[in-house]
Amino acid sequence: MTIRVVLADDQQLIRTALRMVIADIEDLEVVGEAADGEEAVALAGQLAPDVVVMDIRMPGMDGIEATRLITADGSGDARIVVLTTFDDDDYVYGALRAGASGFLVKDMALDDIIGAVRVVAAGDALIAPSVTRRLIQDLTASRPEQTGRRRELKGITEREREVLTLVGTGLSNTEIAEQLFISVATAKTYLTRLLSKLDARDRVQLVIIAYEAGLVSANR
Structure with missing residues (x-):
């Protein structure tokens, strides 16, 4: 099954580099390119891609607003991968x-x-x-370190708590599997259970929950 991709970046060089790499990959196909957020939203609606690789800083509509509009539109299932120059970006969160x-x-x-x-x-x-660390730092700035009341984690096992801690430090499923000496499939199973038990939408919310529970901090 081919993964249909739209590239959204105001730098043609970036789009060209990614398109050339993807052209040699059997299971990926670039179906459209956008130079700004408005064009990305339009292409997402017209082409129904599986993934949009989205820059943040673009002229006119930026990548954040384009992401919000695409994910809010129930007409498609496009998922967004934000790709940006992190050190110059204040819009991670x-x-x-x-x-x-x-x-x-x-x-x-x-x-x-x-x-x-x-x-x-x-x-x-x-x-x-590095983005996970930035997210935790943003949380620390907006919600000072909780030295008293912390979020309670009810209904999860000790192993699930370990996995949640590792998610909060920014590890991928593969890295979690290596750290805990389990298979990647088992790591994914733990993630699925955590999402369900903690009523979290995605990995980002698990990072936030790990912070609120005191499992991770800006320095960890």
Whole structure:
């Protein structure tokens, strides 16, 4: 089954590089390119892609608003992978809150970016560890470290608590599996259980819950 991808970035060089890499991959196909958020929203509606690789800083409508509009539109199932220059970006938390399923940085290896597209297309979420740290730092700034009342984690096992802690530190399913000496499939099962038991929409919300429960902090 081919994963249909729309590339949204105001830099043609970035779009061309990604398109050339994807052209040699059997299970991925670039079906459209957008130079700004408004065009990305239009293409998502017209082409019904599986994944939109979205830049944040674009002229006119930015990637955050485009992500919000695409994920709010019930007419398609497009999932968003935000790809941006992290060190210059103040919009990490906003993009994730807008509904992005992945958040990556442009200095990552192309193979990792392609892998992230596959992960997101399969219904999972993926966040670069550096972005997870930024998310926790933003939470710390908006909600000072909780030294008293913390969120209670009822109904989860000790192993699930371990997995939640590792999610909160930004580890991928593969890294969690390696850390706990379990299979990737088992790690995914634990993630699914946590999402259900904690009534979390996605991996981003699990990171927030891990912070609110005191399992992770800005320094951990």
